[in-house]
Amino acid sequence: MNIDPCSDFYQYACGNWIKNTIIPEDLTEFGILDVKSYRYKEQLRTIFEGNYQDLLSSTLSPSSFQVDSQENRNIDKMNYKLIKNYYSSCVDVDTYGEEGIPFFLKDLTRLQRELEYQKKWKDSFSISTNIFNLISYPYPTTDGLAIDIGGLFSLEIFSDNKDSTKKSLILTPPKAFTEAENIPLKEFEYQNLIDLTSSVLGLQNHTERDRRRLRLMEDNGIKTFTSERIYDAVDSAITLQTKLFKITNSISDYGHYSYSLSTAEELYPFIDWTNILEHYIPNAKDTLNISIQIYNIEYFNELGYYATIDDPSRPIHMDAIAKYLTVYKIVTEAPNLDSELRQLMPDSPFQTRASLCVEKVLDRFGLAVGRFYAMIASNGESDKINLDTIAKNIKSALIKRIRNATWLDNVTKESAIKKLVMMQTSTGYSTFAPDESSPHDIHRYMQGLKTDFGTFYENDKAVNQWIMRIYWNTLNRALSPTEWIGVTSPQVVNAFNLLSKNSIFVSAAFAQKPNYDKEFPDYLNYAGIGQTLGHEYSHGFDDVGSQYDEYGAERDWWSNATKVKYAEKANCFVKQYSNVSVTDKRGKNYFIDGTQTLGESIADHEGLAAAYDAFLTLKDSGKGYNPVLPGLHHFSSDALFFINAARSFCSKSSVDAEKNSIYDEHAPDSIRVNILFRNNADFSKIFKCPIGSKMNPHKAKCRIW
Incomplete structure (x- = not known):
């Protein structure tokens, strides 16, 4: 390592990994934690x-999984x-795929008939139970599961923000909108989108596959689309999705509004709430008490407005929604029928x-x-025991840090400690x-x-x-x-804090090398999975998590004086991160939004500090396991702790990907690591970084506790 750790610790810890790593051709960035996922x-x-x-x-572990x-x-x-x-x-979709075409066409016909019925007999568009059934798809997210409703919105089920013993239906713009940089339908080559729609509904009979499809459509009374109608449907779908996507990405207030079922029906009649709930949970005791939480209220107001416009001369109207749902169903399901259709999808080459x-x-x-x-x-069980022990030690270290925070009054301090004590931990599976x-x-x-x-x-x-x-x-x-x-x-590479449950989850996929191994020394495990546990516990006290109490309910438990002091400490992070930038190929600088990254910044700093405190306590007790690994005898166990803590952030990305990362809630990894360790006094002490060096500047170090 020829790089001075007191000058650029990210390059010191990650430089060789970055140099020797090739980004897979289907990705624009690749992190050290992605290796195990592959x-x-x-x-x-x-x-x-x-x-x-x-x-x-x-x-x-056969006994842990009861297969003995x-x-x-x-x-x-x-x-x-x-x-x-x-x-x-x-x-084997090419062997059996065409056998699924009749079933797909029947479902598509059901959708078209429902949409045509609405057009003929209703003054506005609404999502009935039948339509809901035909356009609902499970959508995996980074923190669980959502239901994608025809590319119009997403639905999730969570505990109510105000009362964690009750449930809420959470409605958001489509998850694909918030996770994508571009309009999803525009990821297609335009002609591919036309060809995909034509392959399902078009009149062409060039191949035996086409002729068989046309016979099926005729036998089942399914109407074909002319070329003109296909272009019109695709263009309408793109226009509508573009408008909705822009609304999603132009809103600065992502707060939520909570409504009773009856109020939601009144405000958003384009969703048949009562019948949908009765269909999916027929034995529900009290659906009327379910709250509906709407995130991005402007989006749903606009969508509701479009559902009432019965004027085909307008670029967006109720008929455009029907066309959008038809195209969306084809795009979502038709590629599952055979590889020929799959090849028309944007990601297929990779x-x-x-x-x-x-x-x-x-x-x-x-x-x-x-x-x-x-x-x-x-x-299995042995990993769970080890992880639970590490988690317990991290939590104890964090409790001690909170207890020693002199700026907290006693009542707020005890509330914070109570919340942490009651925070549940679930690891592995x-x-x-x-x-x-x-x-x-x-x-x-x-x-x-x-x-x-x-x-x-x-x-x-x-x-x-x-x-x-x-x-x-x-x-x-x-x-x-x-x-x-x-x-x-377990297979999702993730760890997170579910604020509404006051619980943290660490998956088996995350608890792998280089984060964790039961044979690792403590300085590696505490720097890896320990830092992650500390990070997730600390999310309970970041700018958002601090607004939830020990039961996962949204409640202000801070005194006025401590709220002011907390804001001052948080602002230290905002200023630090907002003062750094990434540079694109043309040399243009893009500055980090320190407010946007605040939650992750707080969790990073307090998580690392708690993990190191827990490691030191265990080492000083004489009960730790810290053997010297081959070739690393010139490093102390403390130094190896910090090196491994930094290595968990190692990543390689294209210049464009790094530029785009400034819009993420996480700062780019190089910036994330260097600011994190720059603020840690123990790091500067272990690596003997002189005051005034890049990794130990004269400025005050930011911290919460």
């Missing part, structure tokens, strides 16, 4: 292309077969059919496939509703699911309906703070 996806592909015995052979008896293995094999059937039908199907299995089966992922990626260590529990979880329909389209539809049934049923019962349904899965 590796385990490949392992899962091998398992689903093999057999159940392959899975057993790869299981790290023949009865349990038989049950587990049945669960495995359900997923394997789905995967096989996905991979993704093999097998990798696409692994992604679908991981997304669709969530906790069910999460069991199999955990079996090959986790040491779910052990409740369902218990992923139990084959029998997963079997109950998958009850009623069939994946032997013979076509991928039917299998995918059946799995989607199963997911929706499970998800909607969470509205009708109390949820445990550590319940994973609708939250995350």
